[in-house]
Amino acid sequence: MRWLPGTKHIWLLPAIIAGAFAIGISSSCAQPVISLPPNILTPPWNVLRPFEPSVLPQLTDPDSLDPVAPEDTPVRGRVYPEYRAREIRVGDWMVNPSAAAGFRYDSNVFSTPSNPQSDIAARFDAAVLAHTLWERHGINISLVADNLTYKRHPGLNQTDATLLATGHYDIDHATQLLGAFKAAFLHDEVGSLTSPAGAVEPTPYSQLAGSLHLRKQFGRATASVGATVDSYNFGSTVAQNGSIINQDSRDGQIYVAHGRFDYAFSDKSAFFTSVEGNRRDLRGTPTDPLSSQGYRVLSGFDLEFTHLIKGEVGAGYMSQRFDSPTIGTVQGPAYRAMLTWSPSRRLDVYFNTEQVVTEASDTSTTGILARAFQLGFDYEFRPNVIMTTAATYERDRFQGEPRVDNVFMVDTQLKYLMNRVTSISFLYRFTRRDSNDPTANYDKHRFGISAAARF
Numbered sequence: 001m002r003w004l005p006g007t008k009h010i011w012l013l014p015a016i017i018a019g020a021f022a023i024g025i026s027s028s029c030a031q032p033v034i035s036l037p038p039n040i041l042t043p044p045w046n047v048l049r050p051f052e053p054s055v056l057p058q059l060t061d062p063d064s065l066d067p068v069a070p071e072d073t074p075v076r077g078r079v080y081p082e083y084r085a086r087e088i089r090v091g092d093w094m095v096n097p098s099a100a101a102g103f104r105y106d107s108n109v110f111s112t113p114s115n116p117q118s119d120i121a122a123r124f125d126a127a128v129l130a131h132t133l134w135e136r137h138g139i140n141i142s143l144v145a146d147n148l149t150y151k152r153h154p155g156l157n158q159t160d161a162t163l164l165a166t167g168h169y170d171i172d173h174a175t176q177l178l179g180a181f182k183a184a185f186l187h188d189e190v191g192s193l194t195s196p197a198g199a200v201e202p203t204p205y206s207q208l209a210g211s212l213h214l215r216k217q218f219g220r221a222t223a224s225v226g227a228t229v230d231s232y233n234f235g236s237t238v239a240q241n242g243s244i245i246n247q248d249s250r251d252g253q254i255y256v257a258h259g260r261f262d263y264a265f266s267d268k269s270a271f272f273t274s275v276e277g278n279r280r281d282l283r284g285t286p287t288d289p290l291s292s293q294g295y296r297v298l299s300g301f302d303l304e305f306t307h308l309i310k311g312e313v314g315a316g317y318m319s320q321r322f323d324s325p326t327i328g329t330v331q332g333p334a335y336r337a338m339l340t341w342s343p344s345r346r347l348d349v350y351f352n353t354e355q356v357v358t359e360a361s362d363t364s365t366t367g368i369l370a371r372a373f374q375l376g377f378d379y380e381f382r383p384n385v386i387m388t389t390a391a392t393y394e395r396d397r398f399q400g401e402p403r404v405d406n407v408f409m410v411d412t413q414l415k416y417l418m419n420r421v422t423s424i425s426f427l428y429r430f431t432r433r434d435s436n437d438p439t440a441n442y443d444k445h446r447f448g449i450s451a452a453a454r455f
Helices: 010-023
Strands: 089-091 093-106 118-133 139-149 158-174 175-188 203-218 221-234 251-265 269-282 292-305 310-324 329-344 346-359 367-380 387-397 405-415 424-436 442-454
Touching: 118 442, 269 310, 292 329, 292 346, 310 346
Parallel strands: none
Antiparallel strands: 089 093, 093 118, 093 442, 118 139, 139 158, 158 175, 175 203, 203 221, 221 251, 251 269, 269 292, 292 310, 310 329, 329 346, 346 367, 367 387, 387 405, 405 424, 424 442
């Protein structure tokens, strides 16, 4: 799918960008480093995530190309006409509401190394996506809310909500100005790397973010520059003994400036260079400041070998200098690869790997050098039955202390589209964290089923 101003594909962007914005500019709070493979963003929206693979420029005259059949698109984003969601037109807007309900079983809700407690939770989700129908320019809005209600442990109940607005202004046919705004109320899950030690309830926090980007295409070359401001405000959570765990030390802002340059040798190959600089002004504590500043540079190639193997491979250098002398500077080689092999029209096999510097707030605050590897596949049993499976390994090395964690995760989802409106999904996730800190070890199984309706 290639981006052209005013095309019918623009309605897909709010959902895609929501995930991109959440894990792109807020990666310091995301665990694990690699989750299920994201949809590759089409230009110009790939400027929101400068280290992600982007679609190559269309050098061939689009009028001379045959339409791409659904079976020739990636399995994950494949949509057949008979299962395409309906939309509601309201003046110059198209609106796409959806809702889902289901249940989830968790074998270890507190992610403890011993005496695990299981529970069942009811889950309700609702979303409204809207986009303009203007011939030039455009605005996309998404509002997403989800609620988890546990049967035996009401302290784990949580409701998250996210409002995301994005827009593009077409200065000319090759130049776009893009902006985004996000307001969200979210929670850190109990047992996650960003949840404080001993917490038995999710940690609430609010997030405000804004970004502005400029993208320009010069024939075979494409350049983009942008900046993002991300602000966090954390609430308190509860420890096992009933005491309050204050998380104000995690409040603060993250400032990011970045740029990317791509040069296409052909319709199937390109060279790229991406650079990002950041300043993380996080409050921390008087004895353990969490603020830091750093940069990351990647260069590499975006390649497509026939129709079977395609993706992007990049390598470079990264450095993050923490204000805390006990953490110091975390630096070294940086790399990222996202490759997809399609041996048949019904099967996509993908491999992802990445090394980044992040941070966690536990009983103490520290920097983390995280490296992750993922292998998975998407398989189309039928046009309306898709299975996605991914196995992920992540190694988290804590800086300033001897702790090292090894995280293993398996995700599987089976989705059945009954018709244009309704679908059913079955999910399973296994997580295992092996750490030389015995209090951080745990195993967890999750099973879920949900039914969704979209209009």
